[in-house]
Amino acid sequence: xxxxxxxxxxxxxxGASVKISCQASGYTFTDxxxxxxxxxxxxxxxxxxxIHPSGGSxxxxxxxxxxxxxxxxxxxxxxxxxxxxxxxxxxxxxxCARGIDALDIWGQGTVVTVSS
Amino acid sequence: DIEMTQSPSxxxxxxxxxxxxxxxASQAISSNVNWYQQKPGKPPKVxxxxxxxxxxxxxxxxxxxxxxxxxTFSISSLQPEDIATYYCQQFxxxxxxxxxxTKVEIK
Numbered sequence: 001x002x003x004x005x006x007x008x009x010x011x012x013x014x015g016a017s018v019k020i021s022c023q024a025s026g027y028t029f030t031d032x033x034x035x036x037x038x039x040x041x042x043x044x045x046x047x048x049x050x051i052h053p054s055g056g057s058x059x060x061x062x063x064x065x066x067x068x069x070x071x072x073x074x075x076x077x078x079x080x081x082x083x084x085x086x087x088x089x090x091x092x093x094x095x096c097a098r099g100i101d102a103l104d105i106w107g108q109g110t111v112v113t114v115s116s
Numbered sequence: 117d118i119e120m121t122q123s124p125s126x127x128x129x130x131x132x133x134x135x136x137x138x139x140x141a142s143q144a145i146s147s148n149v150n151w152y153q154q155k156p157g158k159p160p161k162v163x164x165x166x167x168x169x170x171x172x173x174x175x176x177x178x179x180x181x182x183x184x185x186x187x188t189f190s191i192s193s194l195q196p197e198d199i200a201t202y203y204c205q206q207f208x209x210x211x212x213x214x215x216x217x218t219k220v221e222i223k
Contacts, residue, residue, distance in 0.1 A: 035212070045152075045160065045203055047212040061211045095159050101166065101207045102150045106159035 002026035004096050004107035011113045017084040020110045022096035029077040030054040035103055036070065036081045038092040048094075051079055086114045118142050118206050122215025128223045135191040137218045139204035144184045148208040151180050151189045154217075155200045163202075164189060196222060 007021040022034065036048040049060035051070040058070045064083070072079045079096060094110045097103035119142040129135050139149065147167035152160035162171045164180035167187060177192045191198055199222060204215040 044217045045205070045214040047214070050210075059210055097159070101148070102162045102171070103152075103160070103205075104162050104165075104171070106161070109159055 002098075002105050004098060004105055006094075006096060006107040006110045009111040009113070011115065012086050014087055014114055014116055016086050016114075017082060018086060018112050019080055019082040020094055020096075020112070021078050021080050022107050023076065023078045024053075024098065025077065027098075029074060032098045032100060034070075034072070034079045035097045035099055036068075037095045037097055037103070039095070039109075040089070040092045043092075048081070053077075053079065083112075086112075088114050090114050117211055118145060118209055118213050120204050120206055120213050120215040122204055122218055124218060125216060126219040126221070128221045129194050130223045131194055131196060133194045135194050135198075135220060137189045137202055137204075139182075139187045139189070139215045141185045141187070141206055141208075145206050145208035147183045148206055149180070149182065149187045150205045150207065151178075152203045152205065153198075153200045154203065160203065191220075194220070194222070 005023045010018050012018050030053045033050045035050045038046050048064050051058045053072045067084050069082045091114045096107040098105040121140045149167045151164040153163050154160040163174050163178050168180045179190050181188050201217045201219045203217050
């Protein structure tokens with residue numbers, strides 16, 4: 001079946017970086033954009049950016065420009081999201097989601113906790 | 117950026133009631149709106165795409181309408197399993213933006 005499986009929870013100190021993986025299966029990896037969306041505790045959804053697995057092109061939300069890098073490995077059908085210079089406000093659940101217009105398949109989420 | 121103003125932020129209704137949520141875009145976005153349901157501890161699930169199209173396997177009690185700047189999401193007969201937070205999202209332009217969410221509870 002179509003699914004996205006994300007890497008496990010992370011605990012990081014302020015200033016560190018985190019890299020989350022999202023492995024896709026059950027569909028043609030290069031046919032869909034992959035989006036990253038985060039959700040702070042008790043808050044709403046915030047789009048971080050997208051990557052097109054076919055060519056690797058990316059578009060990032062301005063809020064994260066300079067701090068986020070999205071990459072992909074077509075051989076393992078995996079996308080990665082790396083966020084650097086972490087601060088406490090980055091504590092959140094991070095989701096990858098497949099889509100073209102609608103985000104129709106979501107990963108299970110990866111909790112990132114930033115704490116000294 | 118296109119701002120999506122969603123209301124109400126929360127509501128309480130009885131089983132069987134009709135529930136309506138609205139979303140207003142800060143500029144015209146044609147029908148480029150999706151609606152998601154998120155239950156606690158779970159990722160969002162798309163219920164309605166492109167303003168009015170029912171997602172795969174989504175019960176017919178869910179519906180969406182609207183175009184331009186004003187959009188409506190409805191549950192025709194609220195069921196206990198519909199307890200969740202609902203979000204609208206526009207895909208007319210990047211960045212994708214979401215409404216603030218509507219938490220639906222049973223009265």
